[in-house]
Amino acid sequence: MVEIIGLQEAAEMVSDGASVMIGGFIGVGGPNSIIEALIENNVKDLTIISNDTVTPDLGIGKLVVNKQIKKAIVTHIGTNPETGRQMNAGELEIELVPQGTLAERIRAGGAGLGGVLTKAGLKTPVEEGKRKLDINGQDYLLEMPLKADIALLKASKADKAGNLYYNGATRNFNPVMATAAELVIAEVDEIVEIGEINPNDVMTPGIFVNFIVKGGR
């Protein structure tokens, strides 16, 4: 069952210390309105799992500036100088993950898989502390599944059954994250009646979604 709620209600579901997957790529396809509400609530000590920490003036970037994040598991922090500053000052823990590995670790978490074997990161600092497996004479790194308490997604359109449609390049990490969290909240530009999204066009089936929130663009 999917319920339509308000931005503030959505933000209140994120408690101090929660692990939160957040969709988006430098903020494009990110639930930026819900994040604004998280900033108002000033929820603390979050573990964020996301592609990047955006820019200081948008989305996750603002959570960084407002010091609401304890740890971030991301692929890239170069677009937000404040993330680097907090990391160097020991205020924010950063785990850098190759982008394809991040996507597959989340997919594994949501797909009931025990891990991912990849060559990305071999003979680099990424392999430190990880198991290496020889598969048919080739080395692979074992990367562990990722799950979270909450996934905050952004979709262009939802129907009232929670089926999601993403426009353009906004899809990015949203569909995999929908599968890997205990609670899934999707911020959407538009909410339509059941039947108005053709089943052929559904990119995330509503069974993965608990709440939808009308966001502002």
Next chain:
Amino acid sequence: MEKAQIIETIAKRVAKELNKGDVVNLGIGLPTFVANYVDAEMQIIFQSENGFVGLGPAAEKGEENADIVNAGGLPVTILPGGAFFDSSLSFSIIRGGHVDKTVLGALQVDEQGNLANWMIPGKMVPGMGGAMDLVVGAKKVIVAMEHSAKGKPKILKKCTLPLTAASEVDMIITEMAVIEVTADGLVLTELGPETTVEDVIAVTEAELIISDALK
């Protein structure tokens, strides 16, 4: 050479490495200029790791679509025949060997084809983004960069910075040279405009094998 001329020289030369119908991923920065020198008749399909193939030119002013950006977050276009997908499929394309060529910048490259381009410990740690997956998965890895950092060699005997990947680089293209990475070491195959072998050696730390067919 002026900066703009350096970029043009490198980008034009990289463009010659692309074959008709190739699926190509261009890194952020200098590599993006390669697209400017690719003829439409080549039918190159550019991949954008944030989730599409059929990447077109930058969006015209006033025509930007906030939902269509490249991996650097800049507004771009998608060409007819293109397709959007999620990050998981995007990296299946990348890691799975479905990208013919990837073109990236580098901080350092060495004689074994090792690449360092994602961090300088204690100074600059932007993160690897999709670079580690790209260099491991693409069929051919082309490093496109300025030959040296203001005279300080970037093509080394052995990389000193943390690696992006080991032994994955196939070719290095700079404003001064085209260098192929082989089992025997680095082979200098071409010289840039108004450049001599001695000029190249002077700003290269790695041992260079001079090709018999040097152009």
